[in-house]
Amino acid sequence: MYYTIKTLGCKVNQIDSLRLAESLEEIGLAEAPPGERAALCVVNTCSVTARTDTQCRQMIRRLVRDHPGARVVVTGCYAETNPEAIRSIPGVDRVMANGEKRQARRIWDGILSNHPERVAQPLAPQSTQALPREQTGGIRGRRRAFVQVQDGCDAFCAYCIVPYGRGPLNSEDPDRVVQQVKTLVARGVAEIVLSGIHLGAYGLDRREANGLARLLRRLVRIPGEWRIRLSSVEPKEVDDELIALVTGEEKICSHLHIPLQSGDTEILRRMGRPYSREEYAALVCRLRERSDTMAIGTDLIAGLPGESERSFESSCQWLPTLPLTHFHVFPFSPRSGTTAAEMGDQVSPALCKARAARLRAIGGRLQTNFVRRMTGRVLRVVPISDPAAAGTPLKVLSENYLEGFISDPPSPSRGIFTAKVSRTEGVRILLRPQS
Ligand code: SF4
Numbered sequence: 026m027y028y029t030i031k032t033l034g035c036k037v038n039q040i041d042s043l044r045l046a047e048s049l050e051e052i053g054l055a056e057a058p059p060g061e062r063a064a065l066c067v068v069n070t071c072s073v074t075a076r077t078d079t080q081c082r083q084m085i086r087r088l089v090r091d092h093p094g095a096r097v098v099v100t101g102c103y104a105e106t107n108p109e110a111i112r113s114i115p116g117v118d119r120v121m122a123n124g125e126k127r128q129a130r131r132i133w134d135g136i137l138s139n140h141p142e143r144v145a146q147p148l149a150p151q152s153t154q155a156l157p158r159e160q161t162g163g164i165r166g167r168r169r170a171f172v173q174v175q176d177g178c179d180a181f182c183a184y185c186i187v188p189y190g191r192g193p194l195n196s197e198d199p200d201r202v203v204q205q206v207k208t209l210v211a212r213g214v215a216e217i218v219l220s221g222i223h224l225g226a227y228g229l230d231r232r233e234a235n236g237l238a239r240l241l242r243r244l245v246r247i248p249g250e251w252r253i254r255l256s257s258v259e260p261k262e263v264d265d266e267l268i269a270l271v272t273g274e275e276k277i278c279s280h281l282h283i284p285l286q287s288g289d290t291e292i293l294r295r296m297g298r299p300y301s302r303e304e305y306a307a308l309v310c311r312l313r314e315r316s317d318t319m320a321i322g323t324d325l326i327a328g329l330p331g332e333s334e335r336s337f338e339s340s341c342q343w344l345p346t347l348p349l350t351h352f353h354v355f356p357f358s359p360r361s362g363t364t365a366a367e368m369g370d371q372v373s374p375a376l377c378k379a380r381a382a383r384l385r386a387i388g389g390r391l392q393t394n395f396v397r398r399m400t401g402r403v404l405r406v407v408p409i410s411d412p413a414a415a416g417t418p419l420k421v422l423s424e425n426y427l428e429g430f431i432s433d434p435p436s437p438s439r440g441i442f443t444a445k446v447s448r449t450e451g452v453r454i455l456l457r458p459q460s
Pocket of ligand 1: 179180181185186187188222259
């Protein structure tokens with residue numbers, strides 16, 4: 026009996042999908058090979074923009090069409106924020122709230138109980154227990170794994186639908202995180218990405234100050250050839266302790282993703298972001314002083330209501346002066362229920378798109394310059410393609426988030442190893458083993 030899962034959106038959603046897949050495999054379902062009809066289709070939706078909502082609806086309709094007779098379950102942020110829109114799509118059997126993902130096995134039991142294939146071929150016994158997070162390896166044969174340590178956000182930035190879809194802060198117990206990481210390291214994982222919706226707030230809901238730094242201090246004591254990468258951390262949460270850890274601990278990748286969102290302080294204020302552009306610049310310059318190879322990525326939104334030509338132009342002049350290395354750019358899209366959707370001075374979708382393209386071009390130039398600067402450097406890399414695939418260059422990821430290839434990797438090359446950047450091609454690095 027086959028399942029298929031389609032996922033849109035952020036890393037946390039990707040991890041949730043891995044967890045859902047694991048819970049389905051535990052009860053005896055297998056992932057549908059290409060062209061095979063699935064008995065259960067799951068769509069894990071995202072609602073970051075209106076376009077994403079449309080993509081989610083299209084994906085659901087496609088699955089309903091391509092898998093006749095399948096049970097269809099829809100979950101994720103779009104299902105959470107607009108369940109009626111999902112229920113109205115013919116063929117959808119169940120809307121699963123984000124909070125129900127942990128009880129997924131009970132839901133599979135209910136939804137599949139009268140499926141003809143299940144009657145003919147009973148599944149493995151059901152457990153009524155919630156899915157423990159230890160089962161969330163996210164590894165499935167790869168050298169990298171994602172560990173979600175936190176869910177939810179209560180910052181309510183003006184443009185963001187996430188707090189409505191994901192609920193308030195909810196941090197995982199640190200002992201369980203440590204245990205999960207130990208298990209993954211013992212299984213041979215070389216890089217663990219710690220992720221969360223609002224990672225820098227880890228521990229706050231458990232009344233723990235500096236929760237993320239404290240967790241990292243425990244994790245780096247786990248022995249072995251492995252490393253940690255942090256997903257996004259908000260500017261105000263990159264404090265001295267976190268900077269010391271990221272720039273001083275070998276087990277923590279030299280990489281931070283610090284969402285800026287706008288290069289104009291007045292727009293930041295409208296967004297409800299608690300910092301000025303000068304404060305942001307001071308932070309990233311400080312990081313660059315501590316490490317000239319660190320990757321510093323950011324998120325930007327183009328066209329928040331009230332973003333005038335002048336303020337956008339001023340952002341475009343200022344951004345290249347920052348030591349940033351890559352941008353994720355989103356054109357603003359009003360999300361119903363958020364403050365920004367009700368603001369005056371909306372920027373037209375066409376202009377949002379054009380501004381986003383210009384920001385991406387600026388980000389592209391910063392990224393290329395950064396990558397070029399890495400020529401001749403020795404970096405610690407992990408394989409991200411199959412090391413066993415003989416005759417093909419091994420695809421690797423560096424500590425400072427650069428993808429590249431090495432044609433004669435050291436053997437065995439399953440974990441972390443050092444290599445020298447011999448040259449660069451666009452945003453890719455080409456490496457040779459470091460003797
Ligand atoms: S910090 Fe702001 S942008 Fe990030 S998830 Fe929370 S509300 Fe959304």
